[in-house]
Amino acid sequence: MRLDKLTIKAQEALQAAQSLADQQSHQAMEPEHLLAALLEQREGIVGPVLAKLGARPDAIQQALRAELAKLPAVRGGSGQYLGERTRLALERAQRRPSASRTSTSRPSTS
Numbered sequence: 001m002r003l004d005k006l007t008i009k010a011q012e013a014l015q016a017a018q019s020l021a022d023q024q025s026h027q028a029m030e031p032e033h034l035l036a037a038l039l040e041q042r043e044g045i046v047g048p049v050l051a052k053l054g055a056r057p058d059a060i061q062q063a064l065r066a067e068l069a070k071l072p073a074v075r076g077g078s079g080q081y082l083g084e085r086t087r088l089a090l091e092r093a094q095r096r097p098s099a100s101r102t103s104t105s106r107p108s109t110s
């Protein structure tokens with residue numbers, strides 16, 4: 001997985017998710033950490049998009065906090081690693097062509 005291929009906001013979200021996992025003594029960075037970080041981003045689009053879809057970002061954050069509290073805490077570990085679900089989600093996202101690339105890519109006419 002090439003993290004340098006991610007947007008700055010995505011890289012910031014991953015760093016924030018890792019920090020959240022660290023603060024809560026979670027060994028693996030799970031999708032719940034990442035979603036929580038995305039919802040907390042200033043000027044991020046995740047919260048507004050969810051709200052536009054009829055979801056309540058504040059209720060989602062509350063549910064995420066409850067789920068994160070259920071994860072096992074590990075003391076004395078050597079840092080976080082990507083949980084399997086997070087790794088798979090990021091790999092799927094990188095394989096999926098972005099809408100902007102596919103809509104702006106046109107065959108050469110020369």
